Amino acid sequence: MSFVTIFYGISFYVATLILFIGLGYRIYEYSIIPSPLKIPTPPAPKTKSGVAIRLFREVVFFESLFSATKWTWLFGWLFHFALLLAALRHLRYFTDPVWFWVSWEIVQAAGHYAGYMMVFGLIGLLARRIFVDRVRYISNPSDYLMLILIIAIAVTGLLMKWFHTDIYAVKMFFIGLMYFQWSELPSDFILLLHLSLVLLLMIIFPYSKLLHAPGLFFSPTRNQTDNARDQRHISDWAKKLESKK
Amino acid sequence: MAVKEFEKPILKEYTPIPKLVEEATSHLAPFKSKEEFQKSLGYPGELVENWEEVALDKMGDLLKKYRSLRVYMDSCIQCGACTDKCHYYLGTKDPNNMPVGRQNLMRGVYRKHFTLPGKFFPKLVGAVDLTKEVLDDWYSYYHQCSQCRRCAVFCPIGIDTAEISMAAREIMDSVGVGQKYCNEIIGKANKIGNNLGLPKPALADTLEGLEEDVEEETGIDVKFPLDVKGADVLLITPSADFFAEPHVDGLIGYAKVFHEAGISWTLSSYASEAANFGMFIGSYDNMRKLALRIREAALELGVKRIVFGECGHAWRVAYSFLNTLAGPFDFLDPRYPVPQHICEVTHDLINKNILKFDKSANDGKVITFHDSCNVARASGMGDVMGGQFSLPRDIIKATTNNFYDMDDDTIMEKTFCCGGGGGLLTDDLIELRMKGAQPRMEALKRVVEDHGVTHMAAICAICKSQFSKAFQYYGFELDQIISLHQLVGDALIMTKK
Ligand code: SF4
Ligand code: SF4
Numbered sequence: 121m122s123f124v125t126i127f128y129g130i131s132f133y134v135a136t137l138i139l140f141i142g143l144g145y146r147i148y149e150y151s152i153i154p155s156p157l158k159i160p161t162p163p164a165p166k167t168k169s170g171v172a173i174r175l176f177r178e179v180v181f182f183e184s185l186f187s188a189t190k191w192t193w194l195f196g197w198l199f200h201f202a203l204l205l206a207a208l209r210h211l212r213y214f215t216d217p218v219w220f221w222v223s224w225e226i227v228q229a230a231g232h233y234a235g236y237m238m239v240f241g242l243i244g245l246l247a248r249r250i251f252v253d254r255v256r257y258i259s260n261p262s263d264y265l266m267l268i269l270i271i272a273i274a275v276t277g278l279l280m281k282w283f284h285t286d287i288y289a290v291k292m293f294f295i296g297l298m299y300f301q302w303s304e305l306p307s308d309f310i311l312l313l314h315l316s317l318v319l320l321l322m323i324i325f326p327y328s329k330l331l332h333a334p335g336l337f338f339s340p341t342r343n344q345t346d347n348a349r350d351q352r353h354i355s356d357w358a359k360k361l362e363s364k365k
Numbered sequence: 366m367a368v369k370e371f372e373k374p375i376l377k378e379y380t381p382i383p384k385l386v387e388e389a390t391s392h393l394a395p396f397k398s399k400e401e402f403q404k405s406l407g408y409p410g411e412l413v414e415n416w417e418e419v420a421l422d423k424m425g426d427l428l429k430k431y432r433s434l435r436v437y438m439d440s441c442i443q444c445g446a447c448t449d450k451c452h453y454y455l456g457t458k459d460p461n462n463m464p465v466g467r468q469n470l471m472r473g474v475y476r477k478h479f480t481l482p483g484k485f486f487p488k489l490v491g492a493v494d495l496t497k498e499v500l501d502d503w504y505s506y507y508h509q510c511s512q513c514r515r516c517a518v519f520c521p522i523g524i525d526t527a528e529i530s531m532a533a534r535e536i537m538d539s540v541g542v543g544q545k546y547c548n549e550i551i552g553k554a555n556k557i558g559n560n561l562g563l564p565k566p567a568l569a570d571t572l573e574g575l576e577e578d579v580e581e582e583t584g585i586d587v588k589f590p591l592d593v594k595g596a597d598v599l600l601i602t603p604s605a606d607f608f609a610e611p612h613v614d615g616l617i618g619y620a621k622v623f624h625e626a627g628i629s630w631t632l633s634s635y636a637s638e639a640a641n642f643g644m645f646i647g648s649y650d651n652m653r654k655l656a657l658r659i660r661e662a663a664l665e666l667g668v669k670r671i672v673f674g675e676c677g678h679a680w681r682v683a684y685s686f687l688n689t690l691a692g693p694f695d696f697l698d699p700r701y702p703v704p705q706h707i708c709e710v711t712h713d714l715i716n717k718n719i720l721k722f723d724k725s726a727n728d729g730k731v732i733t734f735h736d737s738c739n740v741a742r743a744s745g746m747g748d749v750m751g752g753q754f755s756l757p758r759d760i761i762k763a764t765t766n767n768f769y770d771m772d773d774d775t776i777m778e779k780t781f782c783c784g785g786g787g788g789l790l791t792d793d794l795i796e797l798r799m800k801g802a803q804p805r806m807e808a809l810k811r812v813v814e815d816h817g818v819t820h821m822a823a824i825c826a827i828c829k830s831q832f833s834k835a836f837q838y839y840g841f842e843l844d845q846i847i848s849l850h851q852l853v854g855d856a857l858i859m860t861k862k
Contacts, residue, residue, distance in 0.1 A: 146439075153432040155648060158685045159525065161517050161742055162778040163750055172718065178521070187779075188446035188519035196444065196521075243424055248445065253385050254443035257460045258469060260491035262482070263443050300620045327482050332522050335440025339522035343515075349702045350687045352692045357430055 124307040125293070132297055135322040142326025143334065148336040154355035164346035171345055176343060185189035195244030198237050199270075205234035206277070213291045214298065235278045242271045266328065269317060283310045313364060371796040374456065376839060379731055380804045382449040389459035390800075393686035394505040396793045398543035405552045409541035415604065416540040417495050421478055423539045424532075428479065430565045433528040439476045440522045441465060447516040447524075453509050454783050456800030460505045460702070463515030464526040465496040470502055471529055504542060507533040510796055511787035512645065512678075513738035518778050519651075530787070531647025535590065538646055546791035547642045551651055558658065559604035559638035565591075568634055571607050579617055585859050587624045594668065598623065599663050601639045601683070601704070602674025603826035612829055615675050619707050620851025621857050626714050630672070636662035639679035640826065644686075645788030656682065656690040668695055671704040675848055677825030678786065680706060684744035706746050711853055712756045716765050722764050722856040730820045731767040732852065733812050734758060735805070735832075736780035737825035751777075757849055759825055764856040775808035783823075785831030788798035795834075802835040809841070822849045 165171050177183045182200075185193045193207045209231020221227060246267045249259050280287075286309045296303040305311075324330070337343060400410030413419055428435045447464040454462040461467055469491065476483030476492035483492030493499060512527035529681075537543065563571070571712065572589035581594030590596060592624045606616040615730040622853040623630045636658040643652030663671055671694070683704045688694065696702040702709075714720045734757060746752035754777045761768050775781050799853045810820040823829055823846060 125706040135680050150432060150436055153435050154431060155432045156430065157689060159433065159528070159743065161514060161523060161525070162745075163751075164745065166748075166750065169448070178523075182521055184519055184523065185444070185446055188450065188521075192444055192446050245444075253444065254382075254448035254460065254463055255443075257385055258443050258445060258448070258463070258465050260443070260489065262486075262490045265489075292751050324482075327480065329440070329442050332440040332442050335436045336522050338432060338436045339440070339523040340436075341525050346750075348688055349704075352688050353431075358653075358689070361653065 121302065122304060122307065125302065125305045125313065128296055128312070129293075131319050132294075135319045139322040140350065143290075146326055146331060147334050147338075150334065154356040154357065155274050155340040155344065156345055156358050157348070158348040158353050159340050160344040160346050161341040164344070166346050167347060171343055175337065175342060178336060191244070192248060194246070195241045197241075199241030202234035202238035202241060206238060207276075208310055209234070213287075215297050216291070234282075235274050238274045239271060239278070242267055242274070246271070252262050263329070269321060272322065273314065273317045276310055276317065280314065281310065285311045295329055314346045324360050368449060370744045371800075373838075374800060374803045376807050376810050378454055378802070380807050383455065383458040385460040385463075386458040388458060390457045390462065390509060390521075390797060391459070391502070391505055393794060393797050394501075394547040395508050395789070395791055398545045398548040398796070402545070402548045402552045403541060403543050404441070405540070405555070406538070406543070406548055406648070408543055408548075409539045410545070412541045416500075419502075420495055420536050420540050421474075423536045424475070425479070426735055427532050427535065428475075431528065433483070433525060437468070437522075437524045437528060438472055438479075439525055441468060442522070442523065447520050447526075449497065450516045450519050451510075452515070452784060452804045453515070453731075453801045455796065456784070456803040457797065458508075459509075461502070462509055464524075465757060467506050467510055467526055468524065468529050470506055474499065484677065500537070500542070503533050504537060506536070506734055508544060508789065508794070511738070511784070511801070513782035513786055514742040515779070515782065518742060527787070529799040531644070534645070535647035538648065539821070540565065543718060544646070544788065545676060546793075547645050547788040549768065550640075551642045551646070551655070554638050554640075554642070554655055557855070558633075558635050560640050560642070561607070563604060563607065563637065565846055568607065568632075569638060572632070575613070575617065575620075580621070583859060584742055585624070585862060587620050589616075589620055589629060591632050592634050593629075593631035594666050596632035596666065596668055597631045598628055598670045598672050599636075599659075599666055599668040600630050600632050600672050600674060600707075600841045601636060601679075603639045603676040603679060605826040606674055606831060609826075609830065610833070611844065611851060612675075612826055612853035614854065615848025616850075618848065618852075618854030618857075619674060621854045621859065622707070622711050622714065622720065622850070625857060625859055625861055626719050627859045627861065628710075631666060633662035633732050634668060635665070639673050639676045639683070640683040642788060644682055645712075646676055652682065652686070653690045656687055659687070660691040660694075663694075664696065670701045671697065672707055674707050675824040675826065675850060677739035677827060679826075680824075681739040681743040683748075706756075707850065708756045708760060709746055709852070711760055712747065715760065720853075721858045721860075722853075723858050724764060724766050724856055726856040727765040727852055728767075729763065730847075730852075731816060731818045732761055732765050733769050733771055733809065733818045733821050734761055734776075734849075735783070735821050735823045735828060736776050737823060737828050738786055738826060739782060741780045742778055750858050754778075757822075760849065761822060761852060764852045769812050769818055770806040771812050775804065781805040781808065783825075783828040783831040784835060786825075786827050790827050790831055798831060799838050802831065802839070806835060806839045806841075813841075820845050820847050822847050822852060825847045
């Protein structure tokens with residue numbers, strides 16, 4: 121077992137733990153904090169299924185963002201959609217035998233071109249951050265670095281097209297990690313860079329604004345039903361006030 | 366502290382997105398509340414010695430009590446989609462008046478004290494300590510937010526800056542830094558029953574005067590009952606309705622509606638206020654205390670229904686919170702929602718053909734309608750989605766011949782605040798109020814020019830007062846702002862003596 125293999129093997133275990141435990145803990149925290157008051161924004165659905173449709177439209181189409189600013193919507197949506205396609209393509213590294221639809225040409229090709237789309241979208245977002253005075257004002261170093269990090273992940277991913285890597289060995293490495301039967305990771309520079317950046321992203325996820333992903337589902341303005349008059353909505357801590365007197 | 370002169374904005378055809386000007390309104394902050402008023406609300410009278418510690422404790426407490434606050438502190442992507450959505454940014458150009466700029470004043474402190482990256486890499490993530498300067502910025506800019514929630518409509522995550530402003534004000538109150546205007550008013554409402562401090566005899570007098578006026582004008586004996594036990598409807602209306610112009614014409618309108626429909630109703634001297642400033646200062650306790658007066662009055666008078674008059678944030682507290690704060694209302698008539706808005710009552714009576722109108726009575730007017738933020742973005746009406754937009758418009762169309770809406774991106778859920786909501790309707794913030802009114806004034810100017818609009822109807826006491834000032838300031842006429850129920854009252858065909 122080479123040092124590289126051991127190092128990355130352990131790192132992926134650690135990063136995966138941080139990602140899942142960290143994110144799981146955040147979701148747990150969010151779920152136990154009450155929403156004492158009804159604060160949905162219009163168009164506020166009256167039923168739970170209405171809320172599900174609303175969230176679906178927010179997650180899939182970024183509807184609110186669309187009504188706010190077309191450029192940010194365009195770049196943001198392209199980036200996220202590309203991320204999804206790229207993730208699907210990468211499933212082939214984690215399934216053995218590869219799920220049949222993952223190996224479809226269309227999924228693989230879309231995942232590849234999505235890499236370019238992702239870079240395009242991210243550069244658009246970065247440009248807005250740099251050139252629109254209002255967005256520049258609110259940007260912290262971490263906001264730029266986050267974009268640069270994901271751009272670098274996408275670019276190193278795309279570069280592997282030219283700097284050849286034994287992807288079968290890469291796959292065996294990950295499958296090995298999953299089933300605790302380690303196998304060697306090729307030590308190509310671009311690959312290692314790509315993986316290092318992904319590791320970094322996994323680790324910072326639960327500690328960064330990437331929490332907007334679970335956050336949307338817990339956002340009371342979006343996930344509440346508009347039925348305050350029909351059904352009494354009361355949190356535990358507010359109930360205690362009532363029993364006091 | 367005198368209020369400084371400031372440059373008057375020029376109304377443009379469309380509201381442009383201004384280039385930001387740092388510190389443009391950092392000099393604006395409302396007067397601070399005096400010790401006695403702080404204390405009467407259960408807050409320290411002045412800045413406590415270990416205020417930083419107390420403030421952070423309070424913040425930690427609120428982060429555990431309000432999911433909105435916690436999730437919104439964590440989830441902002443700093444995408445900038447909200448940056449041009451606040452009327453105060455558009456009017457003042459101050460970047461701390463961009464919704465996310467305003468949020469970041471608290472988010473910096475949150476990151477520093479409640480997150481790991483903020484502890485270890487403060488520079489990287491913009492984490493800051495809660496210093497006196499930061500507290501001053503909070504006081505200034507969290508009182509430059511009318512809690513109108515326009516930003517929340519556009520944010521991809523639904524981050525509601527109003528939730529953050531409310532939390533900030535609650536934290537500041539808890540260390541002894543309160544706002545004079547709001548806290549004095551809450552004190553009066555707690556003591557006397559309304560924000561104006563109008564005691565029962567004065568209120569009875571005023572109502573009697575109104576009865577005489579209406580009788581003189583119409584020859585009909587329309588009653589304005591007070592503390593009548595056993596009435597069907599308890600009307601809770603903003604105290605401004607009792608004598609401020611144009612509010613009082615709205616009250617006359619409601620009285621005519623009840624009279625014509627034969628609904629017995631009463632006002633309460635104990636709960637003679639619809640407004641609930643407890644919401645503005647983000648205090649669940651104070652909001653609840655004020656709301657309970659309404660429950661007590663309803664029980665005491667033995668009414669069957671509760672109806673609210675025209676008031677924006679009051680309707681938010683009524684529609685969205687009242688059941689939570691002071692419910693359950695199982696002692697009222699279950700056939701009606703609790704509470705109801707006067708527009709719901711009127712709309713229903715129109716649909717049932719009980720009210721008839723002579724629209725020509727309003728022919729001298731060309732009307733547009735201002736959606737008040739708290740009605741538009743924080744409550745509903747009727748049982749259809751968007752009823753808060755359609756019901757008032759239906760009523761206007763039933764009572765007038767000439768109605769034109771303002772531009773789409775300035776009405777309904779995208780409506781612009783009047784500039785005076787959220788507890789900012791005070792003269793010490795006049796610069797902010799006038800600048801914040803600019804986007805609404807520009808939209809109004811367009812319908813005035815394009816359609817000859819002469820009057821703007823509103824269903825909010827704060828909007829009406831704010832527009833009375835802003836109209837004069839921007840060269841409209843003061844009496845161009847009217848109550849929606851003035852249109853109703855003026856056109857209603859009165860068949861009952
Ligand atoms: S739109 Fe929402 S997520 Fe974007 S900067 Fe504003 S508050 Fe943050
Ligand atoms: S709630 Fe209204 S006033 Fe406050 S930041 Fe948002 S848009 Fe501005």
